[in-house]
Amino acid sequence: DQQVKQNSPSLSVQEGRISILNCDYTNSMFDYFLWYKKYPAEGPTFLISISSIKDKNEDGRFTVFLNKSAKHLSLHIVPSQPGDSAVYFCAASESGGSQGNLIFGKGTKLSVKP
Amino acid sequence: GAGVSQSPRYKVAKRGQDVALRCDPISGHVSLFWYQQALGQGPEFLTYFQNEAQLDKSGLPSDRFFAERPEGSVSTLKIQRTQQEDSAVYLCASGASGIYNEQFFGPGTRLTVL
Numbered sequence: 001d002q003q004v005k006q007n008s009p010s011l012s013v014q015e016g017r018i019s020i021l022n023c024d025y026t027n028s029m030f031d032y033f034l035w036y037k038k039y040p041a042e043g044p045t046f047l048i049s050i051s052s053i054k055d056k057n058e059d060g061r062f063t064v065f066l067n068k069s070a071k072h073l074s075l076h077i078v079p080s081q082p083g084d085s086a087v088y089f090c091a092a093s094e095s096g097g098s099q100g101n102l103i104f105g106k107g108t109k110l111s112v113k114p
Numbered sequence: 115g116a117g118v119s120q121s122p123r124y125k126v127a128k129r130g131q132d133v134a135l136r137c138d139p140i141s142g143h144v145s146l147f148w149y150q151q152a153l154g155q156g157p158e159f160l161t162y163f164q165n166e167a168q169l170d171k172s173g174l175p176s177d178r179f180f181a182e183r184p185e186g187s188v189s190t191l192k193i194q195r196t197q198q199e200d201s202a203v204y205l206c207a208s209g210a211s212g213i214y215n216e217q218f219f220g221p222g223t224r225l226t227v228l
Contacts, residue, residue: 004156034216043118043205043219044157089156101147101170102217104156 003027004092006105013112019077021108023090026071030092034102035064035075038087047088048075080112116140118220120206126226127196135191135223139208146189147217148181149205157205163189196227 005024013019021035031052036044050057050064050073057064063076077084087109091102119138127133139146144165149157150173159173165186174181178196183189193200203224207217 006156036219041221043120043207043221046216046218049216091156101159101162101173102157104149104158106154106156 001026002105003030004090004103004105006088006090006108008108009106010109010111013080013110015082015112015114016079019075019080019084019110019112021075021077021088021090021110023073023075023105024071025073025092027092027094027103028071029094030103032093033064033066033073034091034093035062036089036091036104037084038089038107044089077110080110082112082114085110085112118206118208118218120204120220120223122223123221124224124226126228128228129197131196131227132192132194133196133225135193135204135206135225137189137191137206137208137220139187139189139206140218141187143208143210143218144186145209145217146183147207147209148189148191149207150175151203151205151222153202160191160204193225196225198227201225201227 034049035047037047038044048059048062066073087107089107090105121136146163148160151157161181162170163183178194180192203222205222207219209217
């Protein structure tokens with residue numbers, strides 16, 4: 001049973017527009033959420049995170065929104081650029097991740113078209 | 115280099131062979147994680163070290179999988195008597211100590227068992 005779900009395997013967006021990637025989770029004990037970006041043949045690269053005490057975190061073109069009641073988070077990329085084309089993974093952990101392991105979704109492949 | 119490195123990048127093994135995968139974490143990082151990523155899936159947790167102590171090995175799929183980090187730095191993941199279902203990318207990640215667990219990933223080792 002997947003605890004972190006990314007229901008859209010792929011997303012295609014025009015350059016300059018907004019990309020919205022969604023993630024749902026089932027474990028109410030999760031209190032730290034991260035987004036990773038992955039290019040082919042490379043390891044995941046940390047993008048942005050949010051703790052459960054916040055509902056929004058912004059870093060440049062990237063904003064993550066957290067809706068705890070709905071157990072839903074989303075990543076907004078504005079404006080989207082062709083270099084953003086990659087697979088995006090949502091991940092979650094419990095208790096601030098002090099034990100360590102992240103639970104990942106299956107990923108969403110974003111394609112940004114020029 | 116400043117990042118996490120893994121070797122070899124690619125490994126082809128015949129079924130029944132033993133393999134050893136190496137991870138060099140970011141210098142000074144206390145935490146080290148191993149994940150397994152099957153094709154089309156997100157990374158799945160295997161095991162976690164804090165310095166040289168293996169604090170969680172709940173994700174190791176069988177007793178054929180063994181990990182060590184004897185001096186609290188470099189780690190080796192060993193798979194004995196490899197089977198076809200072991201074919202995956204094995205990712206290593208390291209993190210500094212602290213409440214929020216941002217993990218930095220290496221490029222991974224792609225293992226193919228024939």
